[in-house]
Amino acid sequence: MAFIGAGFMNSFHAKSWTAVRDSEIVAVCSTSLQHARTLAELCGDRNVGTPKCYTDVSATVQDPDVDAVWISVPNDLHFPITQVICEEKMQGNSNLRAIACEKPLALNVPQAKEMVRLVEKAGLLHGYLENQVYAPSLVRGKEIIWSHVGDAERPYLAKASEEHSGPHEPWFWQKHRSGGGALIDMMCHTLEATRYLLTAPNENKSDVTVKSVSAETANLKWTRPGYVERLRESTHGQVDYSKAAAEDFARASIAYEDKQGTDLIAENTVSWCFDGPGVRLFFELLGPEYHMQVNSLEPELHVFFGRNLKPTPGEYLVEKQAAEQGLMPTIADETFTYGYQSENSHMVSCFLGNRMPAENWYDGLFIQRLMAACYMAAEKGTKLQYPPASLED
Numbered sequence: 001m002a003f004i005g006a007g008f009m010n011s012f013h014a015k016s017w018t019a020v021r022d023s024e025i026v027a028v029c030s031t032s033l034q035h036a037r038t039l040a041e042l043c044g045d046r047n048v049g050t051p052k053c054y055t056d057v058s059a060t061v062q063d064p065d066v067d068a069v070w071i072s073v074p075n076d077l078h079f080p081i082t083q084v085i086c087e088e089k090m091q092g093n094s095n096l097r098a099i100a101c102e103k104p105l106a107l108n109v110p111q112a113k114e115m116v117r118l119v120e121k122a123g124l125l126h127g128y129l130e131n132q133v134y135a136p137s138l139v140r141g142k143e144i145i146w147s148h149v150g151d152a153e154r155p156y157l158a159k160a161s162e163e164h165s166g167p168h169e170p171w172f173w174q175k176h177r178s179g180g181g182a183l184i185d186m187m188c189h190t191l192e193a194t195r196y197l198l199t200a201p202n203e204n205k206s207d208v209t210v211k212s213v214s215a216e217t218a219n220l221k222w223t224r225p226g227y228v229e230r231l232r233e234s235t236h237g238q239v240d241y242s243k244a245a246a247e248d249f250a251r252a253s254i255a256y257e258d259k260q261g262t263d264l265i266a267e268n269t270v271s272w273c274f275d276g277p278g279v280r281l282f283f284e285l286l287g288p289e290y291h292m293q294v295n296s297l298e299p300e301l302h303v304f305f306g307r308n309l310k311p312t313p314g315e316y317l318v319e320k321q322a323a324e325q326g327l328m329p330t331i332a333d334e335t336f337t338y339g340y341q342s343e344n345s346h347m348v349s350c351f352l353g354n355r356m357p358a359e360n361w362y363d364g365l366f367i368q369r370l371m372a373a374c375y376m377a378a379e380k381g382t383k384l385q386y387p388p389a390s391l392e393d
């Protein structure tokens with residue numbers, strides 16, 4: 001397989017590959033050759049491949065050794081890169097069988113629909129890289145809960161939140177490049193995770209339907225003058241939140257119903273305003289007489305560094321690590337805990353078996369529509385029956 005993009009996310013995927021069987025990383029493509037080389041080196045160090053480095057997407061998918069691509073580039077490039085890849089495939093220039101793309105699928109609904117049309121036309125298998133539904137704690141928690149409750153006693157409420165102190169690259173903060181703020185960056189995760197928890201293992205996803213959406217977005221932290229300045233400095237002037245800010249906080253409530261008309265609720269909160277030790281992922285599933293919960297900042301491992309030590313800043317304890325001193329939660333293997341290992345194993349085994357993965361671009365499109373409805377509900381300040389008029393545009 002080939003990585004398209006050689007930044008933060010594909011380095012996570014590369015690290016996860018030690019747990020993926022029957023597949024080798026043969027190419028890395030990035031407009032920055034230096035990024036491509038660094039990622040290729042990481043692949044070599046982890047013994048998951050000795051990839052060739054490319055700076056051109058067409059050349060990458062024309063490489064006869066490339067059967068599948070993992071797209072992890074800024075959100076505004078998911079669509080144009082898909083266009084290039086599908087064109088190469090349709091012209092008969094590529095052996096590609098499958099395409100996997102990071103969340104969110106696109107910037108907006110029309111783009112996401114066009115991406116689905118293109119992969120169908122090109123005859124490619126497609127995977128939507130939504131890792132949270134592969135996180136072992138969620139998978140096991142769902143398995144335990146649902147194996148002990150009958151359909152009549154199904155869970156009625158799922159809650160999920162994802163919070164940290166702000167993204168690592170300027171493009172995430174620029175809504176023309178990312179499609180929005182914290183909502184599009186992270187609610188894509190919580191919306192799919194809550195739908196996953198609320199859907200019975202023996203149910204089709206389509207058996208649980210959306211009735212209504214209510215949502216709110218806000219600018220809580222990064223439009224305050226001191227933080228506008230800090231953001232300007234840390235992005236070397238690329239981001240100015242006094243002029244063009246995307247939301248740094250959002251919450252949404254999705255009302256679902258099952259085939260019997262049972263009411264189910266998914267509560268979502270996302271934030272770039274959480275100043276804790278690192279990213280906090282929180283999930284809850286509640287039903288009559290039971291509940292389960294996951295909190296990624298309550299791991300089994302903590303380390304302590306006292307005041308006389310001077311540890312180097314970095315992200316070696318937990319993603320979006322924000323401190324180097326005191327008692328700090330530490331995740332032993334984030335590629336396992338966040339679900340990347342299981343996600344990529346599942347994708348590869350489906351692609352090799354000529355099957356569509358459980359999370360595919362139809363799910364990416366579903367989530368894109370739901371996020372658009374959340375933005376619309378927040379903008380109108382009202383609860384929307386789903387699907388609202390003009391959602392497709």
Ligand SMILES: NC(=O)c1ccc[n+]([C@@H]2O[C@H](COP(=O)([O-])OP(=O)(O)OC[C@H]3O[C@@H](n4cnc5c(N)ncnc54)[C@H](O)[C@@H]3O)[C@@H](O)[C@H]2O)c1
Pocket residue numbers: 004005006007008009010029030031032035057071072073074075077102103104129130131169185
């Ligand atoms: N699943 C998750 O939890 C998660 C976490 C972070 C990011 N993501 C998603 O992954 C994607 C990438 O995010 P990231 O954090 O890795 O971003 P990043 O900015 O760290 O890396 C982007 C990479 O893409 C390369 N690139 C830019 N334009 C390119 C082009 N035209 N062709 C090839 N390469 C190009 C850049 O050189 C860079 O190496 C985004 O869609 C983001 O939403 C998902």
